[in-house]
Amino acid sequence: TMAPIKVSATVAATPTTIWETCFAPMKWESWDPDLAEVKDVSGACEDGCKCVFAMKDGNDIPIELSNVKKNESVDFSGGGLGGLLKAEGKVLISAVDDATSKIDYSFELKGLLGSIVAVIKKKECVEGTEGGLANMVKLSEAAQKN
Numbered sequence: 001t002m003a004p005i006k007v008s009a010t011v012a013a014t015p016t017t018i019w020e021t022c023f024a025p026m027k028w029e030s031w032d033p034d035l036a037e038v039k040d041v042s043g044a045c046e047d048g049c050k051c052v053f054a055m056k057d058g059n060d061i062p063i064e065l066s067n068v069k070k071n072e073s074v075d076f077s078g079g080g081l082g083g084l085l086k087a088e089g090k091v092l093i094s095a096v097d098d099a100t101s102k103i104d105y106s107f108e109l110k111g112l113l114g115s116i117v118a119v120i121k122k123k124e125c126v127e128g129t130e131g132g133l134a135n136m137v138k139l140s141e142a143a144q145k146n
Helices: 015-023 111-120 122-145
Strands: 005-011 035-039 050-055 060-069 073-080 085-097 100-110
Touching: 005 122, 015 085, 015 100, 015 122, 060 085, 085 111, 100 111, 100 122, 111 122
Parallel strands: none
Antiparallel strands: 005 100, 035 050, 050 060, 060 073, 073 085, 085 100
């Protein structure tokens, strides 16, 4: 198993703005560079919500949300190929002061195939996680200004 890729950033936006911009709409493709779209969304961004991550590489990964706390946290996990590939991500949003927040984002590939992919495509995994965080920051700061 690969160690989770962990990235964090300070954002000139409130936790509410980050949440409403990046997570509540369930349009995560707006910030995740590897996602073509989030489809078959079963409901709001809350515990037990199920959806499918349609990846740009053509794979569809069934995903379930957990540890969802509005304006604070969301975990997503899922996989395919009979459990050989598992993906797990965690987002934590915390207020630094009235105008600033911190986002902690971690992503991990698990399972027999997942751990192989994580080694072969380590650079892509790291770039995807860092790129996702950078997009969260950019989108949230733009939304905060409006």
